[in-house]
Amino acid sequence: MRATFPLGRIAGVRIGVHWSVLVIFALIVLALARSRFPQVEHGQAQVLYWGAALATAVLFFASLLAHELAHAIVARHNGVQVDDITLWLLGGVARLKSEASDPAAELRIAGVGPLVSLLLGVLFALFSLLVHGLGAPRLPVEAAGWLAVINVLLAVFNAIPAAPLDGGRLLRALLWRRTGDRLRATVGASKAGRTFGWLLVVAGFVLFLATRAFDGLWLALIGWFLITAATAEGRQAHLRSTLSGVPVRQAMTQDPVVAPVGLSLSRFLDDPRYRYRHSAFPVVDPAGDAVGLISLDRARSVPAEQRDARRAEDVMVPLSQVTTAAPDDPLADLLPRMRPGAENRVLVLDGDGHLLGIVSASDISRTVTWMMAAHPHPPDRRGL
Incomplete structure (x- = not known):
């Protein structure tokens, strides 16, 4: 995934944004400003709804960036250099120059992302409760609550044991530790990723046919992305095995x-x-x-x-x-x-x-x- 707009460097890592981020950013802002926020805080000026929606969307993508930066920082501490991080339509991608040297390092690198998202979810939830207890207006309470829920969902979804999700990396690390064969572990995680992806595709189309809601098509799109990425990861593992030892x-x-x-x-x-x-x-x-x-x-x-x-x-x-x-x-x-x-x-x-x-x-x-x-x-x- 190649960045369309470079944003500079954070902690020595190049940060970029793919053009597809503009699509999901606009959808989040539109949904919050036109639907969610007006429902919880009636009668406010439109500029307040749109301002709160923009701030919430920015914090959401900052959360995604924190998730990927955590991977990058832990990877560097474990001897794996990071080329760059690109935010795109379905989240973020940290591009590593090499692989972890052992299963323990793989576990640390993969596990820190969901952990950071879960921690952010807890912090946003506590902030929401705090400002609510202080009698703050409903808009900041609702924005913090939405960010808490979305970060917890991000942590849970990424922890699913299916490549290329973080849970797939965790599964690969466990299989690698058990079998001692990194290629075999990668193929196992790739198979899990394809299986989970097909389940999402089928579930998405069933949901769309039953409700005519576009949420079903979105679910199917995520499933197709997982299938494609897991298949590419499996192919790359075979290539790496073939080229092992070649300078x-x-x-x-x-x-x-x-x-x-x-x-x-x-x-x-x-x-x-x-x-x-x-x-x-x-x-x-x-x-x-x-x-x-x-x-x-x-x-x-x-x-x-x-x-x-x-x-x-x-x-x-x-x-x-x-x-x-x-x-x-x-x-x-x-x-x-x-x-x-x-x-x-x-x-x-x-x-x-x-x-x-x-x-x-x-x-x-x-x-x-x-x-x-x-x-x-x-x-x-x-x-x-």
């Missing part, structure tokens, strides 16, 4: 074609070296150190009359936003960090930042094909 240097394209700092966009687009086979190229300084990544699409987005004056470094993705790796890093650890698109190549750098190679999704696919051809008979996993 990045074995998959990277060495000595890639580069765009030097200072290269004009007109020359970049006209030079035959940049027009064939590839769609993105590392940008390097005179010392050969990587400074970013430029794609043909970014260069073409600049009006033709400006391309002589604009340089590669003017439109490139800066190195701070590019995924990088060392040549001896495990290739399997790149899988959760790689995303589709020309601008999401992985630059392979040595300890001094010198460019050694580049890795794309096609490089990963080629390596997987080679590994499967070299080992056509994987271990028997019928017990999975």
Whole structure:
């Protein structure tokens, strides 16, 4: 899930928002301002209802962010680096650079999210009771009560033992501890996720047919998301198992074609070296150190009359936003960090930042094909 709007960094972690958040944000504000709040506090000015609804929706997404930040902070304390956090339509996603080293670390990382949501639910409930006891108006009491309920529901839903929910991570940790096999544990959690997802899809359609309420379709949508995500997680686990022990240097394209700092966009687009086979190229300084990544699409987005004056470094993705790796890093650890698109190549750098190679999704696919051809008979996993 790629962020549409970057929000900056919190505790050193990049935070972004996907465009779909605008949809759920608008729905929450509309439901609270037009229905829930007017029912509990009659006769108030519309501006009060809308203001309270906006504040409540902001606090709700702050709660989601706190849930994901808890995962990120505990992950870092357990030696797992975090790329970023993206809030989107169905909650949030913390993208980890690698996996937990043992089941205990997995339990801690997965369990802290629901725990934080539950704690927030309790705090909002206590605040609601406090302001009610002090005789405050009904709007802040109701807003805090709604936030308490939604955070408790978030904690309970995420604790369901089905991937990719936090409960699925907890289930994977328990299966991993029992079997000693991380792949087997992941496949088990993935199966649980698909089963739960299909139950939600069926229940959602039955509810819609019985009541004609769109809540049923929303339930089915959540179920379909769980099925898709759990299936992708299972596939990625198999890929990680296939690539186990393979270093990045074995998959990277060495000595890639580069765009030097200072290269004009007109020359970049006209030079035959940049027009064939590839769609993105590392940008390097005179010392050969990587400074970013430029794609043909970014260069073409600049009006033709400006391309002589604009340089590669003017439109490139800066190195701070590019995924990088060392040549001896495990290739399997790149899988959760790689995303589709020309601008999401992985630059392979040595300890001094010198460019050694580049890795794309096609490089990963080629390596997987080679590994499967070299080992056509994987271990028997019928017990999975």
